[in-house]
Amino acid sequence: MEYKLLLVEDDASLGYLLSEYLKMKKFSIVWVKNGNNALKILEEHQFDLCILDVMMPDMDGFNLAENINQKNSSIPFLFLTARSLKIDVLKGFSLGAVDYIRKPIDEEELVVRLNNLLYILAKKNTSQKELYKIGLYTYNPLDFELCFENENWQLTSRESELLVYLLKNKNHICKHKDILTTIWGKNDYFNRKSLNVFVTRLRKLLKNDPTIKIVNIHNQGFKLINK
């Protein structure tokens, strides 16, 4: 998914550099050069985050933030500015900024911080669910729940660990040694026997979809196949 950003920056060269760099990093970005244009475009378009410069002629960044708040818009914004005094930082946050980033900042670090903030902000709204799909089955590793059409099995923790390991390496070989050391903690004769028992169980659970197979590669390990 592509995040949509609004960059408000009066400085032409910095604005250009930043917007080009962020485009390169797969953000969708609109760059405007003053507060009024920002307010106008916020009326018309939806953004995930606004990046506000503080020092701008006419309407400065703090002022713009106040205007955004008054419009009762829920768009998150942050300040990206050379104004690095503590009093400015405090003012920025008190206006409801989600971050206050001091210039100059390494572009790579900026991208990481932006992605992090956007991730945090998104998580707040949608309770993320991690689901694996395998053939006609789905597996929910948080609830240990394996589903096939209307049926529903509650797996145990070991079953779950092994299934997740195989799913993560779908269509690739999982060596005995690697499975045993990561899940069982120890690669020995008895744990290997145990692994066999669990493989049998998973095969039984997955047998409703004949396109799914857990195959053994002699002396190497197992492979969960579903192409």
Add this chain to the structure above:
Amino acid sequence: MEYKLLLVEDDASLGYLLSEYLKMKKFSIVWVKNGNNALKILEEHQFDLCILDVMMPDMDGFNLAENINQKNSSIPFLFLTARSLKIDVLKGFSLGAVDYIRKPIDEEELVVRLNNLLYILAKKNTSQKELYKIGLYTYNPLDFELCFENENWQLTSRESELLVYLLKNKNHICKHKDILTTIWGKNDYFNRKSLNVFVTRLRKLLKNDPTIKIVNIHNQGFKLINK
């Protein structure tokens, strides 16, 4: 509401200063001096955020973060460290940190940043004041009243807390640890026994509708099922 923080900082004087200052600022704070103690206390108590130093003997902050992630815990953490190199910042975020704060930092700014992050992270825990519906039952969390057709039971506060917790996570696993740390405040042997007693009671209360089940997931927790 008071936020609960876990501070992991090996430096005695800095740890003391920070924890005292944050207490003064109305945070509830637990300070531990190494990663192992942090992991131990995270098993038993619930926190809103962890503040991790990076440079610590034995287990460093990055290492600790990896351990937290492996425990599949959803506790947010940030790094507060003198390690200010870009590579460290990127590593910090890649481990899932919600922020990376460089020392030294003005305490006032730190508090503002903490409050901001906690605000962003706070799930809209819209404390439901309406009725919960579960199968043929309704539950009114304000006056602790559980209804089934004409019948009516008055729950106790613990019963209510547990039922509400399960209802909020209907059809999803509620881990022992999470139930105990949020409702009982501590995850230990005796409280776990207590939890069992209350689960039995709720099952008895809900038995009139056979489509409702509180199932145990061995070694994981409980799940209130009603699909």
Add this chain to the structure above:
DNA sequence: AATATCATTAACTTTTTATTAATCTTTTTT
């Protein structure tokens, strides 16, 4: 002070589950 309420602790039973064992099948090596 006596009573009532309720969470916790205790004592005991039942269930769950990873492992080990036993037995059979397949694959590889000689």
Add this chain to the structure above:
DNA sequence: AAAAAAGATTAATAAAAAGTTAATGATATT
């Protein structure tokens, strides 16, 4: 092709976890 090794399957076992009912002790109410 026979022997050996590896894997598959089903069943048995033992330890840990969960369930249940009752007793206890703390707190609030009358």
